[in-house]
Amino acid sequence: MExxxxxxxxxxRRTFLKGVTGAxxxxxxxxxxxxxxxxxxxxxxxxxxQQYNVPENWPVQVRGRVPIDTENPSIVRDDKKxxxxxxxxxxxxxxxxxQGYYELPIKDDITCVNCxxxxxxxxxxxxxERDDVDKVIAALKDKNLHVIVQTAPATRVAVGEEFGMxxxxxxxxxxxxxxxxxxxDGVFDTNFTADLTIMEEGTELVTxxxxxxxxxxxxxxxxxxxxxxxxxxxxxxxxxxxxxxxxYPDLLDHMSTCKSPQQMLGAxxxxxxxxxxxxxxxxxxxxxxxxxxxxxxxxxxxxxxxAGIKNGNAKMIDVDYALTTRELAKxxxxxxxxxxxxxxxxxxNIMGEGTGAAVIFGTTGGVMEAAIRSGYFLLTGQNPPExxxxxxxxxxxxxxxxxxxNVPGVGELRVxxxxxxxxxxxxxxxxxxxxxxxxxxxxxxxxxxxxPGGCIGGGGQPRxxxxxxxxxxxxxxxxxxxxxxxxxxxxxxxxxKEVQQIYTEFLGKPNSKLAHELLHTKYTDRGSHLTAxxxx
Amino acid sequence: xxxxxxxxxxxCYGCGACTVACKLWNGKKYDDAKKPTVGEKAQLTDINWTVxxxxxxxxxxxxxxxxxxxxxxxxxxxxxxxxSCLVGALRKTEEGPVVYYPDLCVxxxxxxxxxxxxxxxxxxxKSFPEVSKCQMCSSRLAKNEVPACVSVCPNGVMKFGDxxxxxxDARATIASDKRYIKHIYGEKEAGGTAWMYISDQPFEKLAxxxxxxxxxxxxYTWKIINKIPAALVVWGGILTGVYMITNRRNAVKSSKNNxxxxxxx
Ligand code: SF4
Ligand code: SF4
Ligand code: SF4
Ligand code: SF4
Numbered sequence: 001m002e003x004x005x006x007x008x009x010x011x012x013r014r015t016f017l018k019g020v021t022g023a024x025x026x027x028x029x030x031x032x033x034x035x036x037x038x039x040x041x042x043x044x045x046x047x048x049x050q051q052y053n054v055p056e057n058w059p060v061q062v063r064g065r066v067p068i069d070t071e072n073p074s075i076v077r078d079d080k081k082x083x084x085x086x087x088x089x090x091x092x093x094x095x096x097x098x099q100g101y102y103e104l105p106i107k108d109d110i111t112c113v114n115c116x117x118x119x120x121x122x123x124x125x126x127x128x129e130r131d132d133v134d135k136v137i138a139a140l141k142d143k144n145l146h147v148i149v150q151t152a153p154a155t156r157v158a159v160g161e162e163f164g165m166x167x168x169x170x171x172x173x174x175x176x177x178x179x180x181x182x183x184x185d186g187v188f189d190t191n192f193t194a195d196l197t198i199m200e201e202g203t204e205l206v207t208x209x210x211x212x213x214x215x216x217x218x219x220x221x222x223x224x225x226x227x228x229x230x231x232x233x234x235x236x237x238x239x240x241x242x243x244x245x246x247x248y249p250d251l252l253d254h255m256s257t258c259k260s261p262q263q264m265l266g267a268x269x270x271x272x273x274x275x276x277x278x279x280x281x282x283x284x285x286x287x288x289x290x291x292x293x294x295x296x297x298x299x300x301x302x303x304x305x306x307a308g309i310k311n312g313n314a315k316m317i318d319v320d321y322a323l324t325t326r327e328l329a330k331x332x333x334x335x336x337x338x339x340x341x342x343x344x345x346x347x348x349n350i351m352g353e354g355t356g357a358a359v360i361f362g363t364t365g366g367v368m369e370a371a372i373r374s375g376y377f378l379l380t381g382q383n384p385p386e387x388x389x390x391x392x393x394x395x396x397x398x399x400x401x402x403x404x405x406n407v408p409g410v411g412e413l414r415v416x417x418x419x420x421x422x423x424x425x426x427x428x429x430x431x432x433x434x435x436x437x438x439x440x441x442x443x444x445x446x447x448x449x450x451x452p453g454g455c456i457g458g459g460g461q462p463r464x465x466x467x468x469x470x471x472x473x474x475x476x477x478x479x480x481x482x483x484x485x486x487x488x489x490x491x492x493x494x495x496x497k498e499v500q501q502i503y504t505e506f507l508g509k510p511n512s513k514l515a516h517e518l519l520h521t522k523y524t525d526r527g528s529h530l531t532a533x534x535x536x
Numbered sequence: 537x538x539x540x541x542x543x544x545x546x547x548c549y550g551c552g553a554c555t556v557a558c559k560l561w562n563g564k565k566y567d568d569a570k571k572p573t574v575g576e577k578a579q580l581t582d583i584n585w586t587v588x589x590x591x592x593x594x595x596x597x598x599x600x601x602x603x604x605x606x607x608x609x610x611x612x613x614x615x616x617x618x619x620s621c622l623v624g625a626l627r628k629t630e631e632g633p634v635v636y637y638p639d640l641c642v643x644x645x646x647x648x649x650x651x652x653x654x655x656x657x658x659x660x661x662k663s664f665p666e667v668s669k670c671q672m673c674s675s676r677l678a679k680n681e682v683p684a685c686v687s688v689c690p691n692g693v694m695k696f697g698d699x700x701x702x703x704x705d706a707r708a709t710i711a712s713d714k715r716y717i718k719h720i721y722g723e724k725e726a727g728g729t730a731w732m733y734i735s736d737q738p739f740e741k742l743a744x745x746x747x748x749x750x751x752x753x754x755x756y757t758w759k760i761i762n763k764i765p766a767a768l769v770v771w772g773g774i775l776t777g778v779y780m781i782t783n784r785r786n787a788v789k790s791s792k793n794n795x796x797x798x799x800x801x
Binding site for chain 2: 038039040041042043044045063064065066067068070079080082083084086089104105106107108109110
């Protein structure tokens with residue numbers, strides 16, 4: 001550090017150089033003007049998102065942002081748009097209890113459950129889904145391929161928002177019409193496999209409950225060594241599933257072995273549907289429209305190739321592309337489809353029928369309500385009483401909900417529901433504690449949804465005014481209940497004709513060997529990829 | 537009082553917020569597709585003054601762990617870049633930053649060759665190119681603010697303070713926690729730098745230059761420069777003159793630095 005002699009040196013050196021070479025342009029200018037000052041130093045006097053500039057920025061005013069792996073299958077970030085506001089951290093940490101719930105240093109993974117809540121909260125849309133629209137459009141253009149699509153329950157009360165309709169607008173028929181217009185060869189309803197999920201998951205629950213009643217630890221149907229732990233957890237929300245795999249792997253025995261409705265439909269499209277329609281499954285491209293970014297991760301899970309294995313080609317995956325509701329809107333705009341102007345159309349059969357019980361899968365508490373309706377039937381052989389068609393305690397946006405009902409011949413069936421993964425921890429920590437102290441399980445069945453409000457508030461849904469508000473969630477949620485009560489003719493999954501048909505023609509009965517091969521799955525203990533914080 | 541920053545590699549999860557803060561403050565362009573600021577391909581360039589490079593390192597038990605290392609100019613206590621500069625366009629300030637004055641630069645790029653860490657870059661794409669490197673937010677330091685990158689890190693990876701205190705803290709941390717390797721990178725490297733690092737993984741595994749001499753570099757910088765005539769033919773004629781000046785400078789210098797230089801040839 002030789003400030004003073006550095007300065008005199010500077011002048012003399014520059015003068016020297018001027019004489020020899022004429023120096024560079026700047027040097028020359030400096031020379032001509034006889035400038036002796038150093039000019040401005042490099043580096044900005046730009047803008048950083050601090051609220052005010054004060055000496056010592058500690059504690060930091062800007063909380064940085066969530067880490068996103070460049071390989072993340074669900075979400076990507078555009079640095080150009082990021083303003084370092086830290087909203088993504090708020091969502092990830094406060095709502096989902098992911099960021100900040102593991103110790104540093106990290107191990108060999110950037111912990112992310114792919115829920116996409118950060119993409120909803122990000123005010124500049126710097127975070128968005130990994131865009132697969134181009135690939136789907138390319139598949140649609142290829143005349144050799146048979147491109148089918150399924151749409152999740154929650155998409156039909158949200159995609160209208162992207163076309164200026166109020167939140168909760170019911171546009172199922174128009175959405176189907178738009179998909180047909182874009183050239184999909186088969187437009188199916190994830191509601192169909194939601195009903196099927198109820199049959200499979202309900203049967204699984206009945207088995208677990210009966211097993212507990214018998215006081216035994218028997219194997220599952222047909223000796224599949226199915227886990228028997230109670231409470232049974234729902235498994236249709238892939239963000240929730242990954243969360244459990246990361247933070248509560250010791251409880252994976254409680255997870256229903258059922259695949260999510262998306263994956264069930266994918267597996268059936270390349271087996272059941274291909275066979276019935278005499279299409280080479282290799283030619284089928286299976287697309288899904290989901291309210292969810294985690295569905296992209298789920299579709300890419302290596303074990304999600306049951307149809308491939310059945311067809312002797314393990315590389316064939318069950319669902320090729322999972323698009324979000326936002327991507328669907330983008331596609332419609334690319335195809336210049338005015339959604340509002342379309343005439344309603346219906347889903348294609350043999351995987352297009354859905355009941356009211358299926359459509360409420362898109363809400364928090366919906367899977368539970370649907371399962372109770374058909375579970376009652378599976379346990380007693382009778383349809384449930386009127387009360388069970390409007391199960392208020394499981395509805396609404398309260399973080400954790402509980403209910404109990406009497407089932408003849410079984411006794412009291414106790415259930416709980418949570419949405420937003422921060423709320424899941426309440427029930428999970430309690431269960432861990434109960435198990436440690438050898439207490440009887442408090443519940444028989446728990447529904448977990450990754451996102452606040454359930455799928456209607458999913459990370460792939462249209463962005464709303466900030467922050468994502470309960471008013472919008474409530475509007476979408478009300479519409480699904482309206483569809484269940486007023487629009488759909490049937491309200492019981494087991495009354496779905498196409499579901500009955502697939503059992504008689506293809507699967508046999510719920511939880512059969514074939515059903516297990518195609519519709520059930522296994523989970524991965526991800527506990528070794530992070531150090532979970534003891535108490536965050 | 538000279539300022540310093542301590543980077544704790546174990547706390548970084550690779551979010552890249554620091555790299556964005558740098559671009560926001562310094563108005564640098566983004567070209568992350570080709571030369572990203574975060575990840576395995578992260579690369580310091582004329583517009584990426586700081587990057588967070590990802591490294592997969594086998595830990596003690598043989599399992600691979602991921603580590604992210606935030607890199608930028610180390611702001612040497614006795615910067616080779618500044619000593620090599622013919623016109624004093626690079627200067628060590630009292631607050632710690634090694635600052636570049638573009639108005640003085642003649643574009644010779646000696647600094648790029650002199651820097652033992654390969655930090656200074658050149659704006660090849662511009663018609664009036666400048667040398668380009670991290671300024672340690674000297675404009676913020678002047679206002680008693682911490683560097684932009686430091687101010688946005690969600691995990692407190694970087695600690696800013698007076699260099700004596702920072703070094704003390706670094707020593708205390710690695711002494712009290714057995715996970716850390718017993719080496720403060722930057723304490724001795726190149727005669728000491730204002731940016732220092734502590735880590736639980738060996739620095740060479742995180743692509744830090746560990747072959748750097750533990751002495752200040754201005755000395756042999758000049759010998760290197762003398763050996764690359766091909767790249768600098770135009771300048772060949774004046775090198776002698778430069779050499780004279782340098783010799784004078786070094787004479788002043790060596791009287792100050794004799795203790796950590798070892799045998800001089
Ligand atoms: S997708 Fe979910 S878990 Fe992943 S960073 Fe975003 S909010 Fe966090
Ligand atoms: S929410 Fe978006 S803009 Fe804000 S810090 Fe996160 S990525 Fe950046
Ligand atoms: S790291 Fe290189 S560019 Fe930075 S001060 Fe040291 S010598 Fe100069
Ligand atoms: S902001 Fe902090 S945690 Fe994020 S990459 Fe930079 S140093 Fe690492």
